[in-house]
Amino acid sequence: MDSGAIRRWLALGAAALTVSGALALVAPAEAQAVTAANCAGREVRTLPFATGTVHVYRQGGYVCAITLSKTSSGGRQPMSVSVQARGNRPVVDKGRYTHHAGPVTVHAGHRCVWVKGSVGRSSVSSGWILC
Numbered sequence: 001m002d003s004g005a006i007r008r009w010l011a012l013g014a015a016a017l018t019v020s021g022a023l024a025l026v027a028p029a030e031a032q033a034v035t036a037a038n039c040a041g042r043e044v045r046t047l048p049f050a051t052g053t054v055h056v057y058r059q060g061g062y063v064c065a066i067t068l069s070k071t072s073s074g075g076r077q078p079m080s081v082s083v084q085a086r087g088n089r090p091v092v093d094k095g096r097y098t099h100h101a102g103p104v105t106v107h108a109g110h111r112c113v114w115v116k117g118s119v120g121r122s123s124v125s126s127g128w129i130l131c
Helices: 003-023 028-031
Strands: 042-048 053-061 064-071 077-085 091-097 098-106 111-118 122-129
Touching: 042 064, 042 111, 042 122, 053 077, 053 111, 053 122, 064 111, 077 098, 091 098, 098 111
Parallel strands: none
Antiparallel strands: 042 053, 053 064, 064 098, 077 091, 077 111, 111 122
């Protein structure tokens, strides 16, 4: 990997941290509007479930996902999001958050991915998609 590519990845990581920090301060409706800023590419799937929604994005060989809570309780609650490219281990963001878990990004190439998300006791699992 050349030094230009490393600088681009570092800039992308810094931008992601900045955006996720800003999201911690905004209301849930505004957080949903900013979802596209967290994940590069176009939205290819929406996985709704009782207490939230997982948004899945794809750009080139990369797949990104973020779980958004439906409630604006203001308190922290258990949330998670994971993306697993077939043949690899899942990349997971799991913790107690107010609005969203993620984003998580994996390089899938042309392989299928399995996306999971949860908010509280409710969850969704996609099965193998984007094959």
